[in-house]
Amino acid sequence: MDLKLKIWRQKNASERGRFVNYKISNISPDSSFLEMLDVLNEELISFGEEPVVFDHDCREGICGTCGMYINGRPHGPDELITACQLHMRKFRDGETIVIEPWRARAFPVIKDLMVDRSAFDELMQDSGYVSVNTGNAPDANTIPVQKEQADLSMDAATCIGCGACVAACKNASAMLFVSAKVSHLALLPQGRVEAKKRAALMVAKMDALGFGNCTNTGACEAECPKGIKLTNIARLNREYYKASIF
Amino acid sequence: MSLAGIFLITFLLVHLGINLLVILNEDPMVFNRAAHFMGTNKVIKIFEIVLFGGFLLHIIYALILQVQNWLARPKRYHKMTRSDTSAFSRWMIHTALIVFAFLAIHLADFYFKAKFGDVGETSEEGVHDLASLIIDKFQMPGFVIFYVASFIFLGFHLIHGFQSAFKTLGLNNKTYTPVIQVLSILYTIIVVGGFTAIPIVIYFQ
Ligand code: HEM
C-alpha cells in the first residue's frame, strides 16, 4: 500500500507544533498501524531526521499505552481495538491518514503524538482505591457475590486507562474512565463500603484536574477499546447523588 | 440542569395544551378565558416565578457547563470527529442559543404585551383578547416561518435533552433506556408538531 501521512509534530510541551506530511510506500495491508509508523521512523532515521515519537508498550491491546487520534477517531477506524491492534487493511491504498495526539487540557502533549496521562494516575492515587481493612482472604464462598454483579464488576475492570474516552469526548470528560473505576469497586463487597465517598472524591478530583463534564453524547462508549458501557456513568451518578444527599 | 430541563419539558406540555385551544376551538373566548385564568390566578402566579427560576437555573448551569467543557479542550482536533454519536447531542449549545433567541422575541411579542401592553378588551370584564393578537401576528408569513423554524430547533434540543436528563439522573439500563428513547422521540414529535401546527393553521385559515 502507498499512503500519505499527515502527522502532528511538536518538539516539546512548550513548542507550538504543526502538521508534517509524509509519503510512505510498500506497506503490507497485514501490518499493524504501529508497524507502519515503525517503517516510517526507520526511513526518517536513515535520512538523519527525528523519528515520530509515539507511546506504545505491549502491542497487544492490554496495556493502554498506545493512544493516537487517527482520521477523526481515537485508535482509528475499527471497533473495540487499540491503535496497536489496528491493521493497515482498514485503510484504502493511496489514502491520506491524519494522526493527532489526544487533545485535552488534562493530557498535555509531551512530544509529537505522546501525551502526559498522569492525570489518570493522580485520580487513582487521590481516591480510586479501597482503604477499609478487608482482613485476611476469606474461605471460598463465605462472602456470596451474585454472578451478575461479579460480571458487571469484571466488565468495568477491563478498562485499561488508555484515555480514548477523554480523547473522543467533545467535552474532554473523563466520566467513562472514572465510572469504570467506581463501578468495578462499588459492585464488590470490599469496595462497596466506600462507594459513594469514592464517587464524590473522584468526581471532585476529575474536575480539579481540568477534565470536562459529561453531556451523555456517548462518543466514549463508541470508541472505548474495551467496550465499557455508558450504564457505568449512570451508576457513578447514583453513587455521587447518594454521597451528596445522605 | 437535568431537573430544570425535565421541569421545562413538563411546562412545555401545559403551555402547548392551552395554546392548542386557539386552533381547536371555534370560539376565541375559550382561549381568552384560559389565558386570563393563567395570567391572574394566584397559584399560577407562583408557578410562573418557579418557571422563570427554572429557565434561569437551566441557562446558568448550561453556560457554566459549556464554558468548562470548551476550556477542557484548548486545542481542537484538525480532523472532524467520526465517532458514532448523535448530531443532536453534539449541537446542544447551538440549538440552545437559537431557542434562547426565540424565547426573548416570543416573550416580547406575547408575554410582555399581555402583561404591560395594550391588548384589546373583550366583552367580558378584564379578559383581554389575546386570541386576536395571536391570529393577527400569524398573518405575516415571515413570523410563521420564524416560529416553525424555532420549534424545529427546539425539537433538536429536546430529542437529546429528554433522554440525556434521565441518564444524568442515574437512570440508564437495558430495560428502561429504550423506553425513554421512544418516549423522547414521541414527546418531541408531539411538542414540535403541536407548536408548529398553531401558526401554520392560523396562517392558512
Ligand atoms: C432557553 C434557552 C436554553 C438554553 C440556553 C439551553 C441550554 C442547554 C445546554 C447548553 C444543555 C447541555 C448541552 C449538552 O448536552 O451538550 C442543555 C441540556 C438540556 N436542555 Fe436546554 N436550553 C434551553 C432551553 C431548554 C428548554 C426550553 C428545554 C425543555 C423544554 C430544555 C431541556 C433540556 C434538557 C432536558 C437538557 C438535558 C439535561 C441533562 O442531560 O442533564 N432546554 N440545555
Ligand code: SF4
Ligand atoms: S474507559 Fe475505555 S476508553 Fe476510557 S480509559 Fe478505560 S479503556 Fe480507555
Ligand code: FES
Ligand atoms: S501498546 Fe499496549 S495497548 Fe497498545
